[in-house]
Amino acid sequence: MDGCIYCGLSLLDWKDRGKIGCAHCIGFLKEEYTKFIPFQASADWEPPSHFPSYSAWKNLQSMGEDVLDRIDSWALPFSYRFRVARNPKHSIYPKQNRTNESYLGWFLDDSGFQGSNSGKKLSDPEFKERIPWNSGTLVAGDEDHIRWEYVTDSLSELNSILKSDFLSKFEAEDKFDFQNGIGFINSCPTNSGFGDKLSVSIPARLADSGELRDFRLPTDWGFYREELKDRLVFFRKNFGPGRKNSFFNLVSYLALLVISEKDGSKASFEP
Numbered sequence: 001m002d003g004c005i006y007c008g009l010s011l012l013d014w015k016d017r018g019k020i021g022c023a024h025c026i027g028f029l030k031e032e033y034t035k036f037i038p039f040q041a042s043a044d045w046e047p048p049s050h051f052p053s054y055s056a057w058k059n060l061q062s063m064g065e066d067v068l069d070r071i072d073s074w075a076l077p078f079s080y081r082f083r084v085a086r087n088p089k090h091s092i093y094p095k096q097n098r099t100n101e102s103y104l105g106w107f108l109d110d111s112g113f114q115g116s117n118s119g120k121k122l123s124d125p126e127f128k129e130r131i132p133w134n135s136g137t138l139v140a141g142d143e144d145h146i147r148w149e150y151v152t153d154s155l156s157e158l159n160s161i162l163k164s165d166f167l168s169k170f171e172a173e174d175k176f177d178f179q180n181g182i183g184f185i186n187s188c189p190t191n192s193g194f195g196d197k198l199s200v201s202i203p204a205r206l207a208d209s210g211e212l213r214d215f216r217l218p219t220d221w222g223f224y225r226e227e228l229k230d231r232l233v234f235f236r237k238n239f240g241p242g243r244k245n246s247f248f249n250l251v252s253y254l255a256l257l258v259i260s261e262k263d264g265s266k267a268s269f270e271p
């Protein structure tokens with residue numbers, strides 16, 4: 001068979017769009033799909049020992065989790081974003097807005113829901129497809145998946161959010177498309193696995209003015225420039241619960257380079 005019997009996706013559709021139409025598509029695409037899922041590193045990322053300021057970074061890390069408060073106290077113009085993306089189980093991805101809405105209802109039934117929309121029925125005309133939930137935002141309708149986004153300027157806040165119990169709602173394998181060996185399935189393979197993404201956004205001027213001339217992005221990370229806001233965004237997908245420290249390590253290294261350049265104390269930095 002050269003297509004998916006459930007959603008009709010053909011090999012040509014896949015090559016054109018790079019997205020599948022349902023979880024069954026993986027049955028005929030196999031590694032054509034799975035090879036694009038971001039790999040799980042065997043250990044947390046750390047700056048290699050030959051990187052500039054490596055020993056200062058090691059010193060900083062010896063503070064343990066207090067390092068996050070320390071970085072927050074520097075008040076750098078950094079912003080952090082976490083998102084997790086899911087597709088409802090047994091759905092056809094481009095055509096599932098109604099399903100997504102009912103899934104938003106499932107999230108909101110939770111006592112953890114806080115916000116001005118509390119108590120509103122999803123059929124209300126004012127119902128928005130962006131709803132506040134647990135200090136972040138549930139989003140449906142603009143892409144094929146449902147996602148929850150959380151944006152903050154505080155690394156320490158981000159850390160406690162990532163440990164929050166309410167996130168376990170996204171781990172319901174019976175509610176979302178899930179396959180052993182892959183994890184959660186999304187139309188785009190780069191969003192599959194844990195379906196998560198962490199990013200740090202910094203003013204582009206930091207890269208232009210030399211503070212970051214020694215910074216090297218790990219090769220499995222991506223970046224883009226937000227022209228309108230004149231910011232650079234560094235991101236990686238598929239951390240999973242076990243590799244989030246890679247993100248905190250990268251951000252703390254980045255922050256250290258910026259602050260040491262500012263202080264002119266690169267060599268003598270003490271935590």
Ligand SMILES: [Zn+2]
Binds near residue numbers: 005007023
């Ligand atoms: Zn399909």
